[in-house]
Amino acid sequence: MSPNLPFQLKNPSLFKDQSLVNGNWVEAASGKRFDVVDPGSGKVWASAPDNDANDVDAAVKTAHVAFESFKKVNPRQRAQWLLKWDTLIRENRDDLANIVTYETGKPLSESQGEIDYSLGFTWWFAGEAERVTGTVNTPAAPGRRVFTVKQPIGVAAALVPWNFPIAMILRKASAALAAGCCMVIKPSPETPLSVLALSELAAQAGFPKGVLSVLTTSLENTPALSEALCRHPLIKKVTFTGSTRVGKLVAKLCADGLKKVTLELGGNCPFLIFDDADLNQALTALMGLKWRHAGQACITANRVYVQSGVYDKFAAMLKEASAKLVVGHGADKKTTMGPVTTPRSLDKALSQVEDAKKHGGQVVLGGGKVMGTSGYFFEPTIILGATKEMLITEEETFAPVLALYSFDTEGEAVAAANNTSMGLASYFFTKNIDRTWRLLENLEAGMIGMNTGNASAAESPFGGIKESGYGKESGKDVAIAEYLITKTGTLSLEDHF
Numbered sequence: 322m323s324p325n326l327p328f329q330l331k332n333p334s335l336f337k338d339q340s341l342v343n344g345n346w347v348e349a350a351s352g353k354r355f356d357v358v359d360p361g362s363g364k365v366w367a368s369a370p371d372n373d374a375n376d377v378d379a380a381v382k383t384a385h386v387a388f389e390s391f392k393k394v395n396p397r398q399r400a401q402w403l404l405k406w407d408t409l410i411r412e413n414r415d416d417l418a419n420i421v422t423y424e425t426g427k428p429l430s431e432s433q434g435e436i437d438y439s440l441g442f443t444w445w446f447a448g449e450a451e452r453v454t455g456t457v458n459t460p461a462a463p464g465r466r467v468f469t470v471k472q473p474i475g476v477a478a479a480l481v482p483w484n485f486p487i488a489m490i491l492r493k494a495s496a497a498l499a500a501g502c503c504m505v506i507k508p509s510p511e512t513p514l515s516v517l518a519l520s521e522l523a524a525q526a527g528f529p530k531g532v533l534s535v536l537t538t539s540l541e542n543t544p545a546l547s548e549a550l551c552r553h554p555l556i557k558k559v560t561f562t563g564s565t566r567v568g569k570l571v572a573k574l575c576a577d578g579l580k581k582v583t584l585e586l587g588g589n590c591p592f593l594i595f596d597d598a599d600l601n602q603a604l605t606a607l608m609g610l611k612w613r614h615a616g617q618a619c620i621t622a623n624r625v626y627v628q629s630g631v632y633d634k635f636a637a638m639l640k641e642a643s644a645k646l647v648v649g650h651g652a653d654k655k656t657t658m659g660p661v662t663t664p665r666s667l668d669k670a671l672s673q674v675e676d677a678k679k680h681g682g683q684v685v686l687g688g689g690k691v692m693g694t695s696g697y698f699f700e701p702t703i704i705l706g707a708t709k710e711m712l713i714t715e716e717e718t719f720a721p722v723l724a725l726y727s728f729d730t731e732g733e734a735v736a737a738a739n740n741t742s743m744g745l746a747s748y749f750f751t752k753n754i755d756r757t758w759r760l761l762e763n764l765e766a767g768m769i770g771m772n773t774g775n776a777s778a779a780e781s782p783f784g785g786i787k788e789s790g791y792g793k794e795s796g797k798d799v800a801i802a803e804y805l806i807t808k809t810g811t812l813s814l815e816d817h818f
């Protein structure tokens with residue numbers, strides 16, 4: 322228990338800074354630990370065990386032993402544990418939000434918003450647990466019946482990012498637990514403590530020992546530990562959220578063991594505004610989507626295409642609204658945009674801005690690091706006159722930098738929006754119903770926001786196409802199916818009549 326937290330916890334039992342294996346809080350076998358840094362100050366405020374590949378086998382084997390019992394637990398019991406977990410998370414919302422803010426940098430109101438959004442997953446998958454059903458049919462061959470039964474796939478590994486540490490865990494773990502799978506979680510090195518706090522609440526909710534395990538690790542040991550998880554023969558399913566580059570490595574590692582994989586990868590999402598759009602609606606949506614967590618969401622708007630008739634007007638509206646953002650420490654109530662989570666993101670943002678300038682882009686707001694602070698702050702930045710030659714068009718930014726492109730026709734906008742290897746989300750704003758339908762069909766993305774920038778919900782299948790990955794998280798049937806196998810039974814009947 323750390324006495325020196327930079328914030329007060331109402332429930333001190335939530336501060337867990339050891340790994341969780343078989344229901345026990347443990348250190349890495351090496352005894353090493355790594356630091357957890359507050360991005361708002363650049364200061365170390367906690368640490369966690371630096372597990373490496375050698376720590377994987379014990380965690381997976383004990384998870385497998387737990388799975389042998391957990392898979393037989395009645396689905397209603399699993400649903401009840403999920404609902405109890407949901408209640409405990411609700412009761413500890415403020416403490417969890419503080420931990421998230423000090424790990425990720427996001428403003429407290431956003432951390433609270435993330436928890437509220439995430440509770441959709443515990444609630445939703447509690448319902449899904451009891452609705453897993455098989456099928457029965459009568460095939461063409463005489464005297465036969467064919468059945469399918471669904472069963473949990475086994476122990477799953479979750480490789481989880483730092484940008485939404487509560488939402489990503491609850492989206493993955495709730496589906497796995499509802500299905501009857503155990504899960505070994507490898508949190509991001511930036512955000513181990515929020516995941517450990519959630520796991521403590523899962524234990525308090527009644528989930529048996531070994532059902533959820535957490536192996537924390539440093540940036541340095543992340544590749545080897547992740548590889549060991551992907552290669553372990555008792556891991557039957559891997560779910561990864563992160564970059565397309567790493568997602569491809571995970572897919573290759575899992576291919577060797579023919580493991581089922583869900584990949585939620587990079588976005589580079591387009592946001593289209595047509596002349597007939599409600600510009601206030603588009604502005605409100607863009608302000609929420611783009612500046613949320615300082616631009617560090619996979620589904621954020623990376624490329625904003627505005628039709629020429631409203632380009633200047635919308636650019637002015639956007640600049641005026643964005644200039645009012647208050648950049649500061651996430652724990653400060655006045656803050657409306659926090660820091661980026663890692664210093665690496667600052668360098669990437671700066672290189673994209675410099676590159677845009679070289680290609681003729683006009684920086685009309687921000688453009689650089691916030692000076693005179695040890696936190697990782699980047700100014701909210703707007704680049705006008707963006708073109709396809711720019712780095713920002715090619716690469717996901719993951720920082721508060723927004724590029725505005727002008728277009729004339731719908732065909733031109735769709736071609737530009739789709740001109741990326743990625744296909745996570747696309748957004749468009751128009752009041753033309755025919756165009757709405759055409760865009761839904763023609764935009765190449767797994768999720769389409771139509772006059773909204775807020776399309777994520779427990780009820781909606783979440784996932785991309787193209788190099789944004791495969792598999793769905795959340796939504797009815799599809800998400801829990803990622804953790805199930807289908808077994809077919811064929812029965813031969815004797816006819817007595």
Ligand SMILES: O=CCCC(=O)O
Nearest residue numbers: 484485618619620777
């Ligand atoms: O960053 C990716 C996840 C964001 C969301 O779930 O809406």
